[in-house]
Amino acid sequence: MSAASYDEAERLGRLLALVAREDEHLLAVRQRLLGDDCDVSEARAEALLANATGIDRLESFGAKFARMQDTAVDKLIPVLLRAAGESVFAAIDNLGRLERLGLVESADDWIAMRRLRNRLVHEYIEHPADLASELTRACRFTHEMHADWLRIRQYAAEHLHIEP
Template identity: 40%
Template structure:
Protein backbone atom coordinates (compact mmCIF):
# COMPACT_ATOMS: atom_id res chain seq x y z
CA UNK A 1 0.00 0.00 0.00
CA UNK A 2 1.33 3.43 -0.90
CA UNK A 3 2.04 5.84 1.90
CA UNK A 4 -0.60 8.23 0.54
CA UNK A 5 -3.21 5.45 0.68
CA UNK A 6 -2.27 4.60 4.26
CA UNK A 7 -2.42 8.27 5.23
CA UNK A 8 -5.84 8.61 3.59
CA UNK A 9 -7.17 5.57 5.47
CA UNK A 10 -5.76 6.85 8.77
CA UNK A 11 -7.29 10.27 8.13
CA UNK A 12 -10.68 8.75 7.32
CA UNK A 13 -10.61 6.66 10.50
CA UNK A 14 -9.99 9.82 12.54
CA UNK A 15 -12.84 11.59 10.74
CA UNK A 16 -15.25 8.70 11.35
CA UNK A 17 -14.41 8.61 15.06
CA UNK A 18 -15.11 12.33 15.35
CA UNK A 19 -18.32 12.02 13.36
CA UNK A 20 -19.54 9.23 15.66
CA UNK A 21 -18.76 11.36 18.69
CA UNK A 22 -20.70 14.31 17.25
CA UNK A 23 -23.58 12.06 16.17
CA UNK A 24 -23.87 10.60 19.67
CA UNK A 25 -23.96 14.08 21.16
CA UNK A 26 -26.59 15.27 18.66
CA UNK A 27 -28.71 12.17 19.27
CA UNK A 28 -28.62 12.71 23.04
CA UNK A 29 -29.56 16.37 22.64
CA UNK A 30 -32.35 15.81 20.12
CA UNK A 31 -34.04 12.96 21.97
CA UNK A 32 -33.44 14.05 25.57
CA UNK A 33 -36.82 13.68 27.26
CA UNK A 34 -38.31 11.88 24.26
CA UNK A 35 -39.77 13.15 21.01
CA UNK A 36 -43.41 13.20 19.98
CA UNK A 37 -45.29 13.79 16.76
CA UNK A 38 -46.91 16.79 18.42
CA UNK A 39 -43.47 18.36 18.89
CA UNK A 40 -42.72 17.79 15.21
CA UNK A 41 -46.02 19.35 14.16
CA UNK A 42 -45.17 22.40 16.30
CA UNK A 43 -41.51 22.53 15.26
CA UNK A 44 -41.88 26.12 14.04
CA UNK A 45 -42.60 27.12 17.63
CA UNK A 46 -39.65 25.13 19.03
CA UNK A 47 -36.51 26.53 17.35
CA UNK A 48 -34.15 24.89 19.86
CA UNK A 49 -35.58 21.47 19.10
CA UNK A 50 -35.50 22.21 15.38
CA UNK A 51 -31.78 23.01 15.62
CA UNK A 52 -31.11 19.83 17.59
CA UNK A 53 -32.99 17.70 15.06
CA UNK A 54 -31.17 19.44 12.22
CA UNK A 55 -27.85 18.61 13.88
CA UNK A 56 -28.87 14.98 14.35
CA UNK A 57 -30.11 14.50 10.78
CA UNK A 58 -27.05 16.25 9.37
CA UNK A 59 -24.61 14.18 11.41
CA UNK A 60 -26.44 10.93 10.68
CA UNK A 61 -26.26 11.68 6.95
CA UNK A 62 -22.65 12.85 7.13
CA UNK A 63 -21.48 9.67 8.85
CA UNK A 64 -23.31 7.54 6.34
CA UNK A 65 -21.71 9.48 3.48
CA UNK A 66 -18.24 9.19 4.97
CA UNK A 67 -18.59 5.46 5.49
CA UNK A 68 -20.17 4.58 2.15
CA UNK A 69 -18.62 7.15 -0.15
CA UNK A 70 -15.14 7.56 1.35
CA UNK A 71 -13.92 4.97 3.85
CA UNK A 72 -15.40 1.89 2.19
CA UNK A 73 -14.03 2.71 -1.29
CA UNK A 74 -10.63 3.61 0.18
CA UNK A 75 -10.48 0.32 2.09
CA UNK A 76 -11.55 -1.68 -0.96
CA UNK A 77 -8.90 0.09 -3.01
CA UNK A 78 -6.29 -0.82 -0.39
CA UNK A 79 -7.42 -4.42 -0.82
CA UNK A 80 -6.84 -3.98 -4.56
CA UNK A 81 -10.51 -4.25 -5.42
CA UNK A 82 -11.44 -2.41 -8.62
CA UNK A 83 -13.24 0.92 -8.33
CA UNK A 84 -16.98 0.37 -8.39
CA UNK A 85 -20.27 2.15 -7.76
CA UNK A 86 -21.68 2.39 -4.24
CA UNK A 87 -24.08 -0.53 -4.60
CA UNK A 88 -21.29 -2.84 -5.76
CA UNK A 89 -19.09 -1.68 -2.88
CA UNK A 90 -21.89 -2.30 -0.40
CA UNK A 91 -22.43 -5.79 -1.79
CA UNK A 92 -18.70 -6.45 -1.35
CA UNK A 93 -18.88 -5.17 2.22
CA UNK A 94 -21.77 -7.53 2.87
CA UNK A 95 -19.85 -10.42 1.28
CA UNK A 96 -16.82 -9.65 3.47
CA UNK A 97 -19.11 -9.62 6.52
CA UNK A 98 -18.54 -5.93 7.29
CA UNK A 99 -22.12 -4.91 6.54
CA UNK A 100 -25.14 -6.85 7.70
CA UNK A 101 -27.38 -5.97 4.76
CA UNK A 102 -26.97 -3.89 1.62
CA UNK A 103 -30.74 -3.51 1.39
CA UNK A 104 -30.93 -2.12 4.92
CA UNK A 105 -28.14 0.34 4.09
CA UNK A 106 -30.05 1.55 1.04
CA UNK A 107 -33.16 1.97 3.20
CA UNK A 108 -31.12 4.09 5.58
CA UNK A 109 -29.98 6.20 2.63
CA UNK A 110 -33.62 6.83 1.80
CA UNK A 111 -34.16 8.19 5.30
CA UNK A 112 -32.03 11.17 4.34
CA UNK A 113 -34.57 12.33 1.78
CA UNK A 114 -37.37 11.91 4.27
CA UNK A 115 -35.49 13.76 6.99
CA UNK A 116 -34.19 16.54 4.78
CA UNK A 117 -36.97 17.10 2.25
CA UNK A 118 -40.20 15.70 3.61
CA UNK A 119 -40.34 17.44 6.97
CA UNK A 120 -41.52 20.67 5.39
CA UNK A 121 -44.64 19.00 4.03
CA UNK A 122 -45.33 15.94 6.14
CA UNK A 123 -44.69 15.91 9.89
CA UNK A 124 -45.58 12.21 10.23
CA UNK A 125 -43.07 11.16 7.56
CA UNK A 126 -40.38 13.29 9.17
CA UNK A 127 -41.18 11.94 12.64
CA UNK A 128 -41.09 8.34 11.43
CA UNK A 129 -37.82 8.91 9.57
CA UNK A 130 -36.13 10.60 12.53
CA UNK A 131 -37.25 7.88 14.93
CA UNK A 132 -36.02 5.19 12.53
CA UNK A 133 -32.69 6.99 12.16
CA UNK A 134 -32.39 7.13 15.94
CA UNK A 135 -33.01 3.38 16.17
CA UNK A 136 -30.59 2.64 13.33
CA UNK A 137 -27.72 4.79 14.56
CA UNK A 138 -26.11 1.65 15.96
CA UNK A 139 -26.22 0.09 12.49
CA UNK A 140 -24.02 2.93 11.21
CA UNK A 141 -21.76 2.67 14.22
CA UNK A 142 -21.36 -1.10 13.84
CA UNK A 143 -20.47 -0.72 10.16
CA UNK A 144 -17.97 1.97 11.15
CA UNK A 145 -16.47 -0.35 13.76
CA UNK A 146 -16.19 -3.19 11.24
CA UNK A 147 -14.52 -0.91 8.68
CA UNK A 148 -12.22 0.48 11.36
CA UNK A 149 -11.16 -3.04 12.37
CA UNK A 150 -10.48 -4.04 8.76
CA UNK A 151 -8.67 -0.79 8.00
CA UNK A 152 -6.42 -1.07 11.05
CA UNK A 153 -5.73 -4.70 10.18
CA UNK A 154 -4.71 -3.63 6.68
CA UNK A 155 -2.56 -0.76 7.96
CA UNK A 156 -0.83 -3.04 10.48
CA UNK A 157 -0.10 -5.66 7.80
CA UNK A 158 1.74 -3.07 5.77
CA UNK A 159 3.79 -1.75 8.67
CA UNK A 160 5.05 -5.11 9.94
Protein backbone atom coordinates (compact mmCIF):
# COMPACT_ATOMS: atom_id res chain seq x y z
CA MET A 1 0.00 0.00 0.00
CA SER A 2 1.41 3.40 -0.95
CA ALA A 3 1.83 6.16 1.60
CA ALA A 4 -0.93 8.15 -0.09
CA SER A 5 -3.42 5.28 0.00
CA TYR A 6 -2.42 4.48 3.60
CA ASP A 7 -3.03 8.12 4.58
CA GLU A 8 -6.38 8.09 2.76
CA ALA A 9 -7.41 4.84 4.49
CA GLU A 10 -6.35 6.24 7.85
CA ARG A 11 -8.32 9.43 7.21
CA LEU A 12 -11.38 7.42 6.18
CA GLY A 13 -11.11 5.35 9.36
CA ARG A 14 -10.96 8.52 11.49
CA LEU A 15 -13.95 10.00 9.68
CA LEU A 16 -15.94 6.80 10.10
CA ALA A 17 -15.20 6.87 13.83
CA LEU A 18 -16.21 10.53 14.02
CA VAL A 19 -19.54 9.95 12.25
CA ALA A 20 -20.17 6.93 14.50
CA ARG A 21 -19.86 9.21 17.57
CA GLU A 22 -21.97 11.92 15.95
CA ASP A 23 -24.67 9.37 15.11
CA GLU A 24 -24.66 8.10 18.70
CA HIS A 25 -24.91 11.64 20.10
CA LEU A 26 -27.65 12.66 17.66
CA LEU A 27 -29.76 9.61 18.52
CA ALA A 28 -29.25 10.25 22.25
CA VAL A 29 -30.30 13.91 22.11
CA ARG A 30 -33.26 13.06 19.89
CA GLN A 31 -34.34 10.53 22.53
CA ARG A 32 -33.96 13.12 25.33
CA LEU A 33 -35.86 15.71 23.30
CA LEU A 34 -38.65 13.64 21.74
CA GLY A 35 -38.47 10.13 23.15
CA ASP A 36 -39.78 7.52 20.73
CA ASP A 37 -42.47 9.81 19.30
CA CYS A 38 -41.56 11.86 16.22
CA ASP A 39 -45.05 13.34 15.92
CA VAL A 40 -44.63 16.80 17.40
CA SER A 41 -47.82 18.77 17.94
CA GLU A 42 -48.03 22.51 18.34
CA ALA A 43 -48.75 22.04 22.07
CA ARG A 44 -45.69 19.82 22.43
CA ALA A 45 -43.53 22.42 20.66
CA GLU A 46 -44.91 25.13 22.96
CA ALA A 47 -43.98 23.00 25.96
CA LEU A 48 -40.41 22.62 24.67
CA LEU A 49 -40.11 26.38 24.27
CA ALA A 50 -41.59 27.03 27.72
CA ASN A 51 -38.55 26.00 29.76
CA ALA A 52 -34.77 26.20 29.66
CA THR A 53 -34.30 22.41 29.52
CA GLY A 54 -36.52 22.11 26.45
CA ILE A 55 -34.77 25.00 24.72
CA ASP A 56 -31.33 23.56 25.54
CA ARG A 57 -32.31 20.14 24.20
CA LEU A 58 -33.81 21.72 21.10
CA GLU A 59 -30.62 23.68 20.43
CA SER A 60 -28.47 20.62 21.09
CA PHE A 61 -30.59 18.55 18.72
CA GLY A 62 -30.31 21.18 15.98
CA ALA A 63 -26.54 21.42 16.40
CA LYS A 64 -26.02 17.64 16.35
CA PHE A 65 -28.41 17.24 13.40
CA ALA A 66 -26.33 19.80 11.49
CA ARG A 67 -22.96 18.45 12.60
CA MET A 68 -23.62 14.90 11.46
CA GLN A 69 -24.79 16.10 8.05
CA ASP A 70 -21.83 18.44 7.66
CA THR A 71 -19.31 15.75 8.54
CA ALA A 72 -20.97 13.10 6.39
CA VAL A 73 -21.62 15.22 3.30
CA ASP A 74 -18.61 17.53 3.34
CA LYS A 75 -15.92 15.19 4.69
CA LEU A 76 -16.81 11.49 4.86
CA ILE A 77 -18.54 11.03 1.51
CA PRO A 78 -15.76 12.57 -0.63
CA VAL A 79 -13.09 10.49 1.14
CA LEU A 80 -15.23 7.35 0.88
CA LEU A 81 -15.78 7.89 -2.84
CA ARG A 82 -12.06 8.44 -3.48
CA ALA A 83 -11.18 5.32 -1.49
CA ALA A 84 -13.69 3.37 -3.61
CA GLY A 85 -12.05 4.66 -6.81
CA GLU A 86 -14.92 7.00 -7.63
CA SER A 87 -14.66 10.59 -8.79
CA VAL A 88 -15.62 13.34 -6.35
CA PHE A 89 -17.86 16.19 -7.45
CA ALA A 90 -20.22 18.65 -5.77
CA ALA A 91 -22.13 17.42 -2.74
CA ILE A 92 -25.39 16.91 -4.64
CA ASP A 93 -23.62 14.78 -7.26
CA ASN A 94 -21.79 12.78 -4.58
CA LEU A 95 -25.09 12.08 -2.83
CA GLY A 96 -26.58 10.95 -6.13
CA ARG A 97 -23.67 8.56 -6.60
CA LEU A 98 -24.18 7.13 -3.10
CA GLU A 99 -27.88 6.65 -3.88
CA ARG A 100 -26.99 4.74 -7.07
CA LEU A 101 -24.57 2.60 -5.03
CA GLY A 102 -27.40 1.87 -2.55
CA LEU A 103 -25.61 3.61 0.32
CA VAL A 104 -28.20 6.32 0.90
CA GLU A 105 -31.92 5.83 0.55
CA SER A 106 -32.53 9.17 -1.14
CA ALA A 107 -30.15 11.90 -2.28
CA ASP A 108 -33.16 14.24 -2.46
CA ASP A 109 -33.90 13.59 1.22
CA TRP A 110 -30.30 14.51 2.12
CA ILE A 111 -30.72 17.77 0.22
CA ALA A 112 -34.01 18.38 2.07
CA MET A 113 -32.18 17.60 5.34
CA ARG A 114 -29.61 20.28 4.48
CA ARG A 115 -32.35 22.87 3.97
CA LEU A 116 -34.05 21.82 7.21
CA ARG A 117 -30.69 21.89 8.99
CA ASN A 118 -30.26 25.51 7.94
CA ARG A 119 -33.68 26.38 9.37
CA LEU A 120 -33.02 24.60 12.66
CA VAL A 121 -29.56 26.06 13.15
CA HIS A 122 -29.63 29.49 11.57
CA GLU A 123 -33.19 30.61 12.18
CA TYR A 124 -34.91 30.77 15.51
CA ILE A 125 -38.30 29.24 14.80
CA GLU A 126 -40.67 31.32 16.90
CA HIS A 127 -44.05 29.92 15.92
CA PRO A 128 -44.82 26.64 17.69
CA ALA A 129 -46.79 25.29 14.71
CA ASP A 130 -43.77 25.82 12.42
CA LEU A 131 -41.41 24.37 15.00
CA ALA A 132 -43.66 21.33 15.43
CA SER A 133 -43.63 20.64 11.70
CA GLU A 134 -39.86 21.09 11.39
CA LEU A 135 -39.12 18.93 14.45
CA THR A 136 -41.35 16.16 13.13
CA ARG A 137 -39.44 16.20 9.82
CA ALA A 138 -36.03 16.38 11.54
CA CYS A 139 -36.87 13.51 13.87
CA ARG A 140 -37.90 11.33 10.94
CA PHE A 141 -34.79 12.36 9.00
CA THR A 142 -32.59 11.21 11.90
CA HIS A 143 -33.95 7.70 11.39
CA GLU A 144 -33.01 7.89 7.70
CA MET A 145 -29.58 9.38 8.43
CA HIS A 146 -28.92 6.60 10.92
CA ALA A 147 -29.95 3.87 8.46
CA ASP A 148 -27.83 5.44 5.70
CA TRP A 149 -24.88 5.70 8.09
CA LEU A 150 -25.15 1.98 8.86
CA ARG A 151 -25.07 1.17 5.12
CA ILE A 152 -22.03 3.40 4.58
CA ARG A 153 -20.22 1.81 7.53
CA GLN A 154 -21.01 -1.68 6.26
CA TYR A 155 -19.80 -0.78 2.75
CA ALA A 156 -16.52 0.61 4.12
CA ALA A 157 -15.97 -2.54 6.17
CA GLU A 158 -16.91 -5.06 3.47
CA HIS A 159 -15.53 -3.39 0.33
CA LEU A 160 -12.72 -1.18 1.61
CA HIS A 161 -11.79 -3.20 4.72
CA ILE A 162 -11.91 -0.06 6.87
CA GLU A 163 -13.89 0.17 10.07
CA PRO A 164 -14.41 3.00 12.54
